[in-house]
Amino acid sequence: MQMNRFPMAGALCAALLLAACGGQDSGDKKDKATIPANPFPSTYEPYPNSAVFITNATIIDGTGGLIDKGSLLIRNGKVSAIGTDLEMPEEATRIDAEGRWVTPGIIDNHSHLGVYPSPGVSAHGDGNEISGPVTAEVWSEHGVWPQDPGFTRAMAGGITSLHILPGSANLFGGRGVTLKNVPSRTVQGMKFPNAPYTLKMACGENPKRVYGYGGGKYPGGSPYSRMGNVAGYRESWIRAADYKRKWEKYANEGGDAPMRDLELDTLKGVLDGDILVHMHCYRADEMAQVMDISKEFGYKVTAFHHAVEAYKIADKLADYGACSSMWADWWGFKMEAYDGIKENVPLVHKAGACAIVHSDSDVGIQRLNQEAAKAWADGKKIGISIPEQEAWQWLSLNPAKSLGIAEMTGSLEPGKMADVVIWSGNPFSVYTKADQVFIDGALMYDRSDAANRPVMDFELGQPGEGDMK
Numbered sequence: 001m002q003m004n005r006f007p008m009a010g011a012l013c014a015a016l017l018l019a020a021c022g023g024q025d026s027g028d029k030k031d032k033a034t035i036p037a038n039p040f041p042s043t044y045e046p047y048p049n050s051a052v053f054i055t056n057a058t059i060i061d062g063t064g065g066l067i068d069k070g071s072l073l074i075r076n077g078k079v080s081a082i083g084t085d086l087e088m089p090e091e092a093t094r095i096d097a098e099g100r101w102v103t104p105g106i107i108d109n110h111s112h113l114g115v116y117p118s119p120g121v122s123a124h125g126d127g128n129e130i131s132g133p134v135t136a137e138v139w140s141e142h143g144v145w146p147q148d149p150g151f152t153r154a155m156a157g158g159i160t161s162l163h164i165l166p167g168s169a170n171l172f173g174g175r176g177v178t179l180k181n182v183p184s185r186t187v188q189g190m191k192f193p194n195a196p197y198t199l200k201m202a203c204g205e206n207p208k209r210v211y212g213y214g215g216g217k218y219p220g221g222s223p224y225s226r227m228g229n230v231a232g233y234r235e236s237w238i239r240a241a242d243y244k245r246k247w248e249k250y251a252n253e254g255g256d257a258p259m260r261d262l263e264l265d266t267l268k269g270v271l272d273g274d275i276l277v278h279m280h281c282y283r284a285d286e287m288a289q290v291m292d293i294s295k296e297f298g299y300k301v302t303a304f305h306h307a308v309e310a311y312k313i314a315d316k317l318a319d320y321g322a323c324s325s326m327w328a329d330w331w332g333f334k335m336e337a338y339d340g341i342k343e344n345v346p347l348v349h350k351a352g353a354c355a356i357v358h359s360d361s362d363v364g365i366q367r368l369n370q371e372a373a374k375a376w377a378d379g380k381k382i383g384i385s386i387p388e389q390e391a392w393q394w395l396s397l398n399p400a401k402s403l404g405i406a407e408m409t410g411s412l413e414p415g416k417m418a419d420v421v422i423w424s425g426n427p428f429s430v431y432t433k434a435d436q437v438f439i440d441g442a443l444m445y446d447r448s449d450a451a452n453r454p455v456m457d458f459e460l461g462q463p464g465e466g467d468m469k
Contacts, residue, residue, distance in 0.1 A: 033257040035247070035265050037274070040141065042191035044180055046440035051075045053088040054422065057097035062104035062396045062411030066389040072102055074418040077441035082412050100435065101427055103392055104412050105160025105419035108365050109278070109399035110305050110325050110358035114164050114179075114187070115140055117148030118362065128167035129174060133211050133223060134236055136199065137262035138174035140166050144187040147458040150362045155181050155445045155454070157366040158427075158434040160419040161192060163403055165200045165305075168280040169210040171223070171232045173200040175266060176278060178403050182439055183454045196404040198302070199270055202280035203229055203290060204336045230289065237297040240267030276302040276404055278325075282336040284312035291320050303402040305358065307348075308340035314351030323354035323402040327364075328374040345372075345394065346379025346386060356402060357394045368395060373428035388428050417441075 052074040059070035061082060071086040072079065088094055115127035126143030129135040144164055154162065159181050166173035176198035179190040204226070212224030223229045243264040250257050269275035277294075281287050281304045294301050303323040304310065308331055310317060310324040317324055326348070331340030341347075349355040357372040359365035376391045400410025409417040418441040425432040437445035446452035 032251065032254075035260065035268070040139075040188060040191075042193045042195075043186065043188040044182075044184070044191055044193055045189075046077045047182060047442035047444065049074070049077050049418075049438075049441035049443075051080075051089055051092035052095060052438070052441065052443075053086075053092040054095045054097050054102055054420075055086075055088070057100055057102040057422070058426075059412065060101065060103045060389045060392045060427075061413070062392060063413065064387070064390045064393065066387070070102070072412060072420065074420065074438065074441045077418055079412050079414050079416050079418050079420075081414060095422070095436075097422055099425070101423040101425065101432075102412075103158075103421050103423065103427055104396040104410060105421050105437065105439065106158045106368050106395045107161045107163075107399040107403070107410060108154070108159055108359050108368060109163040109303065109356060109402050110360045111154075111162045111164055111365055112167065112360070113150040113154065113162065113362060113365070114144035114146065114148045115166070116362070117145045118150050120362075127165075128169045130169045130210060133170050133207055133221065133232055134172045134263065135166075135170050135174050136172040136236070136264075136266040138166065139177065140164050140174060140200075141177040141187050141191065144177070144179075144190075146184050146187055146190060147456045149456050149459055150365070151181055151183070152445075152454050152456060153362075154365045155437055156434060156447070158369060158421040158423070158437060159365060160421070160437065160439050161400075161403075161405070161409060162365070163198065163278075163399075165198070165278065168200070168202040168206045170200075170202060171207050171229060172236060172263075172267070173202060175275070176200050178405065180439060182444060183456065192403075192405060194405075194408070196274065196276050197266075197269065198276045198278050198403070199266055200278055200280070201233070203286045204280075204282055205334055206280070207232075226286070230293065233290075233293055234296075236267060237271075237293075237299075240264050240271055241297065244268045244271050270299045271297070273299075276402075278303050278305055278402070280305045282306050282308050283339075284309035288313055288316060291316070291322070302404075303354075303356065306337075306360070308337050308344060310353075311341060311344045311347040314348045314353050317348065318351050318353035321354075323356050323398060324348050325356040325358040325399070325402065326375075327360070328357060328371040328378075342375070342378040343382055343384070345375035346382075346384040346391075349379075349386060349391070349394070350384050354398050354401060355394050356398045358399070369423075369427045369432070370430055373430070376428060388426070392427075 059067040073081040165176040178192040178195035211221035307324040397410040400406040
């Protein structure tokens with residue numbers, strides 16, 4: 001928005017009217033109306049941190065490397081150095097990690113924390129805007145409750161960043177938001193700085209179940225079938241392409257600006273390559289069809305979520321370049337999940353595709369390392385031998401890639417954010433727990449020190465059996 005261009009009150013009113021109406025101007029190119037790219041910017045600031053020198057650790061670097069008896073230097077909130085034979089600066093705090101493991105922080109690229117928070121009551125259910133099958137105009141960040149106790153429980157499981165998505169009732173469910181897993185009074189204070197926006201889409205049973213057949217919650221609406229699903233996508237992309245052309249014509253030729261449309265703003269952002277598509281899709285044949293639709297309209301699906309049949313088209317996913325964000329072993333709870341297999345994740349990885357282990361659960365997110373360990377072990381049983389340090393990419397670097405933040409986090413490389421977990425042992429063991437969690441170099445969780453275990457405001461004065469505050 002261009003209010004700062006109009007210092008006088010009358011001109012300010014004109015600017016406000018211009019923005020509200022989608023923007024009309026006199027054709028002067030310097031004052032053209034625009035679609036705000038980031039109207040709710042991140043206000044995230046790293047918590048106070050100091051230099052930390054972790055030594056004598058088994059380090060998984062997140063890129064596939066393993067360092068025995070390694071050291072990691074954190075300075076100014078960044079990874080400063082990693083390797084062996086490092087010298088500790090005088091100002092650094094030394095942590096002897098003998099017998100322990102160090103990894104990049106876990107990134108869950110499919111979470112509903114904050115929009116389906118605890119307590120899980122209907123008043124807190126803000127993850128699905130089920131008023132229609134196409135709701136690309138809604139943004140999950142506008143439903144996130146920062147006080148959700150699930151955030152700190154996830155932190156105790158080594159989660160340093162997470163992607164909050166709308167639910168899967170809709171063909172187009174709305175925008176997702178990537179968060180740093182830190183306590184904040186506002187969602188903007190958690191927003192991962194400079195992370196791209198995402199768009200949640202869904203295929204298969206959910207949209208037609210909600211709006212169509214079987215006495216859905218909103219019966220009588222479209223879609224009723226998978227045919228209706230595809231028609232709904234295509235109709236929306238056709239409208240978005242026309243909207244994009246109108247804005248491009250206005251940018252090049254002037255005249256009256258198009259009327260703003262929040263739904264089409266989001267879809268245009270996808271067609272412009274600025275917003276990443278994350279698509280709930282179970283069946284292999286439907287994923288293949290969605291890839292064809294994306295080619296028809298010139299966009300890209302960044303990641304297919306759940307993807308329980310990804311193993312059937314792993315080669316196609318590798319060629320296309322989409323990630324598959326999967327569970328270790330959830331299957332069979334509806335027909336489109338019936339053909340899931342436990343070896344899904346390692347088979348996708350073996351084909352050279354981008355494999356991710358996600359939670360989609362306020363409980364599973366607390367032990368996502370164990371979910372990855374299950375998938376790794378199931379692959380090993382059928383002869384797919386993947387080094388543990390390579391499999392860790394399912395939890396850090398690959399989800400970072402799917403969210404467009406891999407240049408900033410996801411691995412322990414110098415210059416990247418110091419999102420680091422010190423584990424009590426091998427993180428692929430069910431007996432291992434996160435001892436310490438650093439986010440941008442700040443110690444946010446310490447299992448041995450109650451003073452370094454954050455508590456949400458909502459929890460204060462609330463009893464919790466077995467809970468330590």
